[in-house]
Amino acid sequence: MTPQSFKGPILFIACHRLLYILQRLLAPILRFIPPLKQRYQFELRNLADPLAKAWGHDQVVEWAFHCSSEGEFEQLKPLIQHCLDSKLKIEVIFTSPSVERRVSALAKDYPAQVRLLRLSLLLNLSLGSWSRAKNLMMCRYDFFPELLLLPVKRRVLAWASLKGKRPGWWSQGVFQQFDLIISSNKEQFECFREFVAEEKLDLYDFRPAQIFSRLQAAKHETALTQALNLTEPSQRIVLGSVWESDLFLFEQLIKSPGKIHFWLAPHALDHTSIENLKLEWTQRYPYCEVVVFGEGQPSPSAEKVAWLVTKPGRLLELYGQFNLAYVGGGFGRSIHSVLEPVLAGCWSVCGPRTHRSTEIDLANELSPNQVKVVITAHDFYQWWREHHELENCLKDDNRIRTIHNWIEQSAQVIRRCLVN
Numbered sequence: 001m002t003p004q005s006f007k008g009p010i011l012f013i014a015c016h017r018l019l020y021i022l023q024r025l026l027a028p029i030l031r032f033i034p035p036l037k038q039r040y041q042f043e044l045r046n047l048a049d050p051l052a053k054a055w056g057h058d059q060v061v062e063w064a065f066h067c068s069s070e071g072e073f074e075q076l077k078p079l080i081q082h083c084l085d086s087k088l089k090i091e092v093i094f095t096s097p098s099v100e101r102r103v104s105a106l107a108k109d110y111p112a113q114v115r116l117l118r119l120s121l122l123l124n125l126s127l128g129s130w131s132r133a134k135n136l137m138m139c140r141y142d143f144f145p146e147l148l149l150l151p152v153k154r155r156v157l158a159w160a161s162l163k164g165k166r167p168g169w170w171s172q173g174v175f176q177q178f179d180l181i182i183s184s185n186k187e188q189f190e191c192f193r194e195f196v197a198e199e200k201l202d203l204y205d206f207r208p209a210q211i212f213s214r215l216q217a218a219k220h221e222t223a224l225t226q227a228l229n230l231t232e233p234s235q236r237i238v239l240g241s242v243w244e245s246d247l248f249l250f251e252q253l254i255k256s257p258g259k260i261h262f263w264l265a266p267h268a269l270d271h272t273s274i275e276n277l278k279l280e281w282t283q284r285y286p287y288c289e290v291v292v293f294g295e296g297q298p299s300p301s302a303e304k305v306a307w308l309v310t311k312p313g314r315l316l317e318l319y320g321q322f323n324l325a326y327v328g329g330g331f332g333r334s335i336h337s338v339l340e341p342v343l344a345g346c347w348s349v350c351g352p353r354t355h356r357s358t359e360i361d362l363a364n365e366l367s368p369n370q371v372k373v374v375i376t377a378h379d380f381y382q383w384w385r386e387h388h389e390l391e392n393c394l395k396d397d398n399r400i401r402t403i404h405n406w407i408e409q410s411a412q413v414i415r416r417c418l419v420n
Helices: 010-030 034-048 070-085 097-109 169-175 186-193 207-217 222-228 244-255 271-284 315-319 339-343 359-366 377-387 397-408 410-418
Strands: 061-067 089-094 114-118 133-139 154-160 180-183 201-203 236-242 260-266 289-292 304-308 324-327 347-350 371-373
Touching (some): 034 114, 070 207, 180 410, 207 339, 236 244, 236 339, 244 260, 244 271, 244 377, 260 271, 271 289, 315 339
Parallel strands (some): 061 089, 089 114, 236 324, 289 304, 347 371
């Protein structure tokens, strides 16, 4: 396939083609730059992976789905699953190694319907030659020229956001190439309406349906239940996607009297990051006992305990067992997923850097006042004192009704996205 059917102004198309040519000319040099060597090794896995083999020219492939990382994959999963349930063949293209495990598992579960591709920015593998899809679904960003030049009939952009940015002529030109844009919230819908025809816009976020489904399907192992039973719900909090930069926040709470267990789920799960996080915690709070979950038990006399959860894929399950949650990242680049604890019913708190998150806007829309932003250890301690004895938010019928109403809209939006 060639990019000759790309829709849009001639100058805009020409710019994308020039950018693509420049990328391909520089790739043989860039792949030897030390920071990019790991990226090149990641892309090389396409050559040995049987699931990355292109569909035959005689195959009918309805959709190619592109996601940057795991959050975007979660958004697209209901649409992907709808295609698979309809027995359609699809392609899943992804940018980040962080989502490789999830995409590979999906392709192995549906080997007759799914082909995957690690987006090749350095490897000499043309996406235009590899893809057979008639339509393209993208999520949020990663507007690489090779993606926008795919010769497809229909382009859809899900979870679209202009958060923190004012679109210039180039960004507006990119967004106008899509036949349908699903904005992430009402604020973003209004921003897009300034330069995109309203009939090409919709408003929805697929993550609540995905998260709620996973929460209902979660199975709780006996060891976790036993460890949680060492405390009352009012004596424990889960620290989700936590970084070293978040740890100062708990100083006043740890110094306060009484029994409290902190359940730390680090964002970075490589050995070095976990050891650094453990070291930072023990240096700050030497009087708080640290236990790696699955490798021991705290001493019976310990009042303050930090459980370290190092196994991937456990965080959502943890949220479902708590009434209180801290979401990390708010003292770094930006907070991580706040929808997960909110939909699990946790009273949630995070740091101040929320500007990159569209989830916090939706969380506040679905369940007002459930998420609190704090800046200091004193702020956090005050939040704890006000919330630690409250019931889980899912005991509130109005909150549950609002969440269910949102999830029920998904079928209608899926149909609009996938119509040919």
